[in-house]
Amino acid sequence: xxxxxxxxxxxxxxxxxxxxxxxxxxxxxxxxxxxxxxxxxxxxxxxxxxxxxxxxxxxxxxxxxxxxxxxxxxxxxxxxxxxxxxxxxxxxxxxxxxxxxxxxxxxxxxxxxxxxxxxxxxxxxxxxxxxxxxxxxxxxxxxxxxxxxxxxxxxxxxxxxxxxxxxxxxxxxxxxxxxxxxxxxxxxxxxxxxxxxxxxxxxxxxxxxxxxxxxxxxxxxxxxxxxx
Numbered sequence: 001x002x003x004x005x006x007x008x009x010x011x012x013x014x015x016x017x018x019x020x021x022x023x024x025x026x027x028x029x030x031x032x033x034x035x036x037x038x039x040x041x042x043x044x045x046x047x048x049x050x051x052x053x054x055x056x057x058x059x060x061x062x063x064x065x066x067x068x069x070x071x072x073x074x075x076x077x078x079x080x081x082x083x084x085x086x087x088x089x090x091x092x093x094x095x096x097x098x099x100x101x102x103x104x105x106x107x108x109x110x111x112x113x114x115x116x117x118x119x120x121x122x123x124x125x126x127x128x129x130x131x132x133x134x135x136x137x138x139x140x141x142x143x144x145x146x147x148x149x150x151x152x153x154x155x156x157x158x159x160x161x162x163x164x165x166x167x168x169x170x171x172x173x174x175x176x177x178x179x180x181x182x183x184x185x186x187x188x189x190x191x192x193x194x195x196x197x198x199x200x201x202x203x204x205x206x207x208x209x210x211x212x213x214x215x216x217x218x219x220x221x222x223x224x225x226x227x228x
């Protein structure tokens with residue numbers, strides 16, 4: 001559990017008896033890794049298993065929303081699993097060239113009530129920008145940048161992943177995955193806007209991680225939170 005369940009193919013969590021967000025996060029990690037492995041190894045048997053899950057989740061998104069309806073709410077815990085799962089869908093497009101994967105991402109992200117401006121839900125901004133670059137969809141690009149602007153309007157000076165807090169010498173101590181996933185967003189935004197202050201913020205954040213949390217094996221500490 002939960003890897004024995006068809007999480008992403010269902011339109012309601014109740015259908016599978018696991019009405020929480022985290023099984024979707026965990027199976028999304030698995031889907032992303034295994035889909036990429038199958039594509040890189042050109043292992044058709046392995047790929048068929050994961051392609052079937054991805055294709056079914058897209059086919060069942062009649063309204064454009066991929067995944068169970070319960071994740072369709074303005075809660076970063078509900079939006080975060082999409083950020084991971086959509087990496088697998090993006091990988092399917094980038095390796096196969098099949099535009100249905102790209103269009104599925106585009107439709108989902110362009111739903112008017114989908115916002116990604118809170119905590120780890122904002123990590124979706126990365127794939128939104130990648131998708132906009134691939135499709136030339138300027139509205140999607142602007143939506144991603146607007147979400148980033150709203151995120152930073154709330155946290156720029158206060159949260160460890162706020163860009164002005166990143167530029168300060170204050171130590172970081174939040175959840176390790178959140179720190180890395182949200183902490184790279186300023187550098188990604190820089191790539192699309194040329195805003196040098198955003199790039200400097202990301203660089204300075206990782207300098208602080210190196211200073212305060214790096215371990216001898218080259219990975220920083222993180223027992224949920226970074227811990228020295």
